[in-house]
Amino acid sequence: MSLRFGTVHSALDLRAEGKRADVFAFTHSDNRYGFSSIQSPLAVICGGEGPTALVCGGNHGDEYEGQIIVRRLFEMLEASDLNGRLILAPSLNMPAVQSVSRTSPLDGGNLNRSFTGLAFAGPTQDIAGFVTTHLISEADLAIDIHSGGKISNYLDTAYFCLSGDPAQNAQTRELSCVMGLPYTMVVPASDTNGDFDSKAHAVGCAMISCELGGEAKVSLQSLERGWHGVLRLLVHQGVLRAQAAERLGMPPSPQTTFIDLGENVQYVTAQSYGMMEPLVCLGDRVAKGQALMQLRDLYKMDATPQVLTSACEGIVSIVRTTPIVTPGDHLCVICPELSSEGLEAQIAAATT
Numbered sequence: 001m002s003l004r005f006g007t008v009h010s011a012l013d014l015r016a017e018g019k020r021a022d023v024f025a026f027t028h029s030d031n032r033y034g035f036s037s038i039q040s041p042l043a044v045i046c047g048g049e050g051p052t053a054l055v056c057g058g059n060h061g062d063e064y065e066g067q068i069i070v071r072r073l074f075e076m077l078e079a080s081d082l083n084g085r086l087i088l089a090p091s092l093n094m095p096a097v098q099s100v101s102r103t104s105p106l107d108g109g110n111l112n113r114s115f116t117g118l119a120f121a122g123p124t125q126d127i128a129g130f131v132t133t134h135l136i137s138e139a140d141l142a143i144d145i146h147s148g149g150k151i152s153n154y155l156d157t158a159y160f161c162l163s164g165d166p167a168q169n170a171q172t173r174e175l176s177c178v179m180g181l182p183y184t185m186v187v188p189a190s191d192t193n194g195d196f197d198s199k200a201h202a203v204g205c206a207m208i209s210c211e212l213g214g215e216a217k218v219s220l221q222s223l224e225r226g227w228h229g230v231l232r233l234l235v236h237q238g239v240l241r242a243q244a245a246e247r248l249g250m251p252p253s254p255q256t257t258f259i260d261l262g263e264n265v266q267y268v269t270a271q272s273y274g275m276m277e278p279l280v281c282l283g284d285r286v287a288k289g290q291a292l293m294q295l296r297d298l299y300k301m302d303a304t305p306q307v308l309t310s311a312c313e314g315i316v317s318i319v320r321t322t323p324i325v326t327p328g329d330h331l332c333v334i335c336p337e338l339s340s341e342g343l344e345a346q347i348a349a350a351t352t
């Protein structure tokens, strides 16, 4: 039975026992692809009647750690390693991957803002609809792996996307702790419309997404943290047998630090054209008033550089990678650390 949504289809049998790799494919009749099928890999490993995990990378095309981790799962696991089933989509937005781009070159679509459920609304929305209708619908847990792409570098951080459902928040918090990345960003519910997380949550699927480094390159440290975190999640959810994860060298969960990407976050933003000079590093703990970035006029060597300072105490959580900036470009993001009381307050605020 073929899986279809809009222009997207796949012949992969998601239900039969065993391990299979195929593709999902779609058409887009422009000058380049008018006589083509545009394909992305899709695989399944089905080991039993247990729960199903969907693991995805390449939602944005210039992010690589997730694409490697998902391919590794297929290479290193057999059906006998699983209590349940793994559905693996390493390069969700292949046109973006092939063009080393965050968004699709076909329609400009950002896949992670396209989970609206409309069919025949362009290639990017059709992919999102296919993922929702045929993959998320099969899953008890979805994992979507991101990194900073060409434009930015992130801490290795899970996303705790808050929702109005206390049970869902408790579940996502637990998944964040099990994944055990060094940081977990707590995100207000209103910030996530149209993305993978909110769609999975809307249909009752457990969901965790993350950022692993960035700069459109592969960080070995971020890759290994993500790999171990995914293995821990799969064991925790009863998909992967513990012996298989031990064979692959899975360590126990390190503690994660919760940080605020909500109302207390500080985006340090350029208000003029210039060249950015960082004065701090990703992961630095900074004090209120500390100098973070220096912005120089590109032409006037006798102009005094503008120094941008931190409005709060916190952790340098995201840093821009391209130093030539225009007004409105974010240079870095300072996330305050959340105490356990602060975290509880944010969760409570989301559910009232």
Ligand SMILES: [Zn+2]
Residues within 6 Å of the ligand: 059, 060, 063, 146, 147
């Ligand atoms: Zn991304």
